[in-house]
Amino acid sequence: MKLLRADRLAELAAALAARGYRVIAPIRQGRIVRLAEWRPGAAIETAGISANSVKDFLFPRSEIIDRYSLNGGDFVQKEVTPEAIKTVALAVRPCDAGSVSVLDTVFNWDSNDAFYNARREACTVVSLACVRADEHCFCTSVGGSPGSSEGADAVLRAAGGGEQLIFEPLTPKGRALAEAAGGALAEGEAAADPVAEIPLRFDIKAVRDWLAGNFESPLWQEFASACLGCGACAYACPSCHCFDMQDESNRKESVRYRNWDSCGLALFTLHTSGHNPRSTQTARWRQRVMHKLSYIPQRFNLTACMGCGRCSRLCPNGLAISETCEKIARLCKANHEGGTP
Amino acid sequence: MSIVDAIRADAAGLLQTGRAKLVLGYRNRQGRRAPILLADAAGADQLVYDAECRQNLAAYLRKPEVRQQFPVAVVAGPPVMRSLVMLSAESQIPAGAVTVLAVGENEYHGALDLAATAQLLREKYADPAPDEELLRRVREVAAMSEEERAAFWTEQFSKCTRCHACRSACPGCYCQWCISKRNVPQWISTADLSHGTFAWNITRAFHHAGRCTLCGACEAACPQGLPLMLLNACVAECVEKEFGHRTGYDLEEKPLIGSWRPEDDDGFVR
Amino acid sequence: MEKTETIAENARAGFEPRIVAFVCNWCTYAGADLAGTSRLQYAPNVRILKLPCTGRIDPLLVLKAFEGGADAVLVSGCHPGDCHYTSGNYHARRRWSVFGKLLAFAGIDGRRLYFSWVSAAEGQKFADLINSITKEVRSAGPFDPVNPARRRT
Numbered sequence: 001m002k003l004l005r006a007d008r009l010a011e012l013a014a015a016l017a018a019r020g021y022r023v024i025a026p027i028r029q030g031r032i033v034r035l036a037e038w039r040p041g042a043a044i045e046t047a048g049i050s051a052n053s054v055k056d057f058l059f060p061r062s063e064i065i066d067r068y069s070l071n072g073g074d075f076v077q078k079e080v081t082p083e084a085i086k087t088v089a090l091a092v093r094p095c096d097a098g099s100v101s102v103l104d105t106v107f108n109w110d111s112n113d114a115f116y117n118a119r120r121e122a123c124t125v126v127s128l129a130c131v132r133a134d135e136h137c138f139c140t141s142v143g144g145s146p147g148s149s150e151g152a153d154a155v156l157r158a159a160g161g162g163e164q165l166i167f168e169p170l171t172p173k174g175r176a177l178a179e180a181a182g183g184a185l186a187e188g189e190a191a192a193d194p195v196a197e198i199p200l201r202f203d204i205k206a207v208r209d210w211l212a213g214n215f216e217s218p219l220w221q222e223f224a225s226a227c228l229g230c231g232a233c234a235y236a237c238p239s240c241h242c243f244d245m246q247d248e249s250n251r252k253e254s255v256r257y258r259n260w261d262s263c264g265l266a267l268f269t270l271h272t273s274g275h276n277p278r279s280t281q282t283a284r285w286r287q288r289v290m291h292k293l294s295y296i297p298q299r300f301n302l303t304a305c306m307g308c309g310r311c312s313r314l315c316p317n318g319l320a321i322s323e324t325c326e327k328i329a330r331l332c333k334a335n336h337e338g339g340t341p
Numbered sequence: 342m343s344i345v346d347a348i349r350a351d352a353a354g355l356l357q358t359g360r361a362k363l364v365l366g367y368r369n370r371q372g373r374r375a376p377i378l379l380a381d382a383a384g385a386d387q388l389v390y391d392a393e394c395r396q397n398l399a400a401y402l403r404k405p406e407v408r409q410q411f412p413v414a415v416v417a418g419p420p421v422m423r424s425l426v427m428l429s430a431e432s433q434i435p436a437g438a439v440t441v442l443a444v445g446e447n448e449y450h451g452a453l454d455l456a457a458t459a460q461l462l463r464e465k466y467a468d469p470a471p472d473e474e475l476l477r478r479v480r481e482v483a484a485m486s487e488e489e490r491a492a493f494w495t496e497q498f499s500k501c502t503r504c505h506a507c508r509s510a511c512p513g514c515y516c517q518w519c520i521s522k523r524n525v526p527q528w529i530s531t532a533d534l535s536h537g538t539f540a541w542n543i544t545r546a547f548h549h550a551g552r553c554t555l556c557g558a559c560e561a562a563c564p565q566g567l568p569l570m571l572l573n574a575c576v577a578e579c580v581e582k583e584f585g586h587r588t589g590y591d592l593e594e595k596p597l598i599g600s601w602r603p604e605d606d607d608g609f610v611r
Numbered sequence: 612m613e614k615t616e617t618i619a620e621n622a623r624a625g626f627e628p629r630i631v632a633f634v635c636n637w638c639t640y641a642g643a644d645l646a647g648t649s650r651l652q653y654a655p656n657v658r659i660l661k662l663p664c665t666g667r668i669d670p671l672l673v674l675k676a677f678e679g680g681a682d683a684v685l686v687s688g689c690h691p692g693d694c695h696y697t698s699g700n701y702h703a704r705r706r707w708s709v710f711g712k713l714l715a716f717a718g719i720d721g722r723r724l725y726f727s728w729v730s731a732a733e734g735q736k737f738a739d740l741i742n743s744i745t746k747e748v749r750s751a752g753p754f755d756p757v758n759p760a761r762r763r764t
Binding site: 482483487488490491492493494495498520528529530532534535536539540543544546547550571572575576579580583584597598599600601602603605606607609610611 | 670671674675678691692698701702704705706707708709710711712713714715716717718719720721722723725726727728740757758759760761762763764
């Protein structure tokens with residue numbers, strides 16, 4: 001099997017960069033670890049989880065999808081070629097790798113999104129299995145696991161008490177990467193270290209059943225009470241995918257952007273008439289939870305929440321998908337057993 | 342009785358007697374503090390208070406779900422108290438709608454109305470200790486050359502994803518039609534590119550001139566770690582030096598940018 | 612010092628600053644008009660935008676000018692006490708005081724943002740002002756490479 005020393009991950013990055021890959025890896029920037037373009041000298045942080053996710057590089061925050069110009073009376077649409085830089089997302093968490101499956105599905109639902117697919121095809125995902133988790137992680141509660149290979153082209157697993165990393169290619173892209181890594185990967189044998197133990201936080205089936213029948217529940221107001229309606233959770237979430245189109249023009253030229261949008265923002269469903277079908281934060285929080293744990297699963301048989309815990313870590317007001325689910329699950333359990341929760 | 346016990350007792354009392362239909366306070370959540378909106382006196386034992394409570398609860402007063410529950414009570418330290426006074430001065434709080442569970446540095450001042458809160462602030466918290474670390478960071482940026490400053494902010498703003506957590510966290514941001522939402526015309530680009538992020542962050546800091554209490558909730562809320570307090574401190578320093586204005590001590594205070602005096606400085610005008 | 616300035620000037624040879632001026636209709640615009648009718652020469656680098664009053668000038672207009680690539684912006688109106696709408700320029704003055712300092716802190720300082728009071732009778736002042744500002748901006752150089760508010764797509 002392929003091995004490398006855990007403290008030589010940067011050498012793997014360098015080898016891949018030398019073979020033309022843009023290397024994205026978790027890098028410390030001030031007090032935050034962020035997935036960013038690796039440059040020689042940057043230390044790759046393998047503990048913890050980045051504030052942003054692989055989504056940033058497949059479905060960027062703002063992307064130009066069209067350009068137009070007006071020359072006299074002529075309206076000209078200029079070709080915008082989707083960007084497809086050969087990229088490796090190196091040492092991302094398995095929850096991030098798993099989210100790629102959700103994005104693949106949504107961006108190829110009823111049409112094939114050329115921009116997403118171009119970036120996707122050019123990207124090789126190498127996840128790093130988790131030997132540690134924090135109190136915000138809940139991947140196991142939503143069908144994931146700290147050692148999952150879902151969505152990954154290759155997986156790195158700690159071995160020898162963290163001294164080594166096993167590199168396991170899983171797809172043709174992963175094998176191509178192993179080949180490109182050359183001498184950065186050595187042949188050898190090692191046994192993978194145990195992955196983190198992440199206890200189940202809630203019964204997802206009970207939660208889904210409750211969601212299916214409780215759209216009008218007054219409890220949604222309580223779940224959403226502390227939400228102030230920003231986009232922090234949706235933007236940090238690896239599987240959130242909503243977007244807005246914006247044209248910016250002057251008299252001669254126009255640029256069409258596709259920007260992230262969040263169902264938590266009041267503007268999201270505001271009609272030109274002034275009517276807003278989701279006019280309260282309660283309705284918006286309910287939408288967020290239902291979309292990820294009820295509507296998408298019903299439609300695609302996929303859970304659109306990876307349990308990465310970013311929403312839980314980043315929400316300034318203490319909301320999280322996990323907390324709402326825990327409250328629902330406690331409620332279901334109490335109802336089932338009788339008496340008050 | 343400890344400060345926390347006193348807060349819990351008053352909160353429960355207000356809810357039981359109906360003097361408040363909702364108590365806005367803080368709870369423990371996985372080692373950190375998060376806001377909690379209590380409708381039931383039985384929940385009062387979840388309330389906590391310490392230096393880790395960084396959210397500005399006055400921000401919740403713009404939520405219709407909260408306004409529909411007036412009168413409410415708010416657990417508030419000095420910066421939050423000042424925000425409440427500011428909001429009242431800007432006609433955002435109907436008379437009698439808010440009781441303040443006023444917490445100081447080391448003491449609890451009881452359940453006060455806004456007038457008593459403003460008086461407490463003037464008597465006991467009129468000269469808050471300056472945040473030396475923040476001032477040091479401000480001086481550091483101010484000492485840079487124009488090009489260095491421009492490069493610094495270009496880099497900082499490149500991290501902004503326009504999630505608007507800063508806006509949501511801020512009690513002063515209660516505009517239903519935030520300028521960043523207006524699209525006829527689109528004053529501020531919604532893309533995360535330089536022109537949009539610069540305009541957004543600078544405009545927001547400017548709109549809080551004379552209204553910001555330097556509570557720090559915006560910077561604490563920012564998922565990308567933008568040094569938003571540097572902008573707010575720059576504005577607050579200017580506002581204090583030029584106009585002798587500090588926000589949130591007077592229920593009758595006039596809006597700073599909305600008012601003027603004949604003797605305002607114009608030494609910078611040619 | 613002199614040598615550096617000469618080198619800098621040479622490097623910027625051919626650079627013509629683009630200056631946007633937001634002016635009030637009743638005073639500065641009229642003053643600019645007077646400069647014109649009096650045949651006073653002033654640098655052609657300025658593009659004048661007329662608004663009814665400096666009180667109408669939203670700081671976002673200034674940001675828009677920098678977004679579009681202005682090397683400098685001038686905001687000019689009636690002297691205090693002379694505002695056609697009585698107090699528009701007093702509101703503006705307070706706004707500029709804070710906004711100017713905030714922009715300077717953010718990397719757009721006094722070499723790029725100017726404020727003035729120019730009355731309808733001050734044609735000469737207007738011409739002199741434009742000439743000196745143009746000279747200062749020419750020596751400051753193009754704002755483009757560092758302009759933090761610049762639109763780049």
